[in-house]
Amino acid sequence: MYRPRFYKVVSGIGEADFALLSFDNALRQAGIGDFNLVKVSSILPPSCEYRELLPICQGGILYAAYSTITVSGNDIGKTGVAVAIPMSDAESGVIFEYSSLNDESDAGNMALQMCEVAMKNRGKSFSSIKKLSQKVKSNGHTFATAISAVVMW
Numbered sequence: 001m002y003r004p005r006f007y008k009v010v011s012g013i014g015e016a017d018f019a020l021l022s023f024d025n026a027l028r029q030a031g032i033g034d035f036n037l038v039k040v041s042s043i044l045p046p047s048c049e050y051r052e053l054l055p056i057c058q059g060g061i062l063y064a065a066y067s068t069i070t071v072s073g074n075d076i077g078k079t080g081v082a083v084a085i086p087m088s089d090a091e092s093g094v095i096f097e098y099s100s101l102n103d104e105s106d107a108g109n110m111a112l113q114m115c116e117v118a119m120k121n122r123g124k125s126f127s128s129i130k131k132l133s134q135k136v137k138s139n140g141h142t143f144a145t146a147i148s149a150v151v152m153w
Helices: 019-031 107-121
Strands: 006-016 036-039 063-073 076-086 095-100 126-137 143-151
Touching: 006 019, 006 076, 006 126, 019 063, 019 143, 063 076, 063 095, 063 126, 076 107, 076 143, 095 107, 095 143, 107 126, 107 143, 126 143
Parallel strands: 036 063
Antiparallel strands: 006 143, 063 143, 076 095, 076 126
């Protein structure tokens, strides 16, 4: 069975006159616009190492746990993602995503809190939690999209 060996935490914002193009622009700003994403649930595999560079070919497959939101008009959207890194390399970690529309919550902190609870529920300790978040509002374009993701390969 295949198991990703590396991960990266990314986020981006995109704007366009079409919703799907604003999503594509957000993917491009996050640095993952030229890959095929396979959406996965929220587990970081054991011994998965953080890497800054994505050494895979354009069109390659990235596994991704992500949150995205598209807004228009005066709406404000937020996305966040967090990944809890287990103390032991032999254990898996967790990834949580969060998105909201027109509220005051901090999306990154919401995802972080869910990671803490999920690790506690599993009886696991974590060495750290990495998080990223985005806030997006449509500024002159019809649509604006934010994405926050943990990508794995």
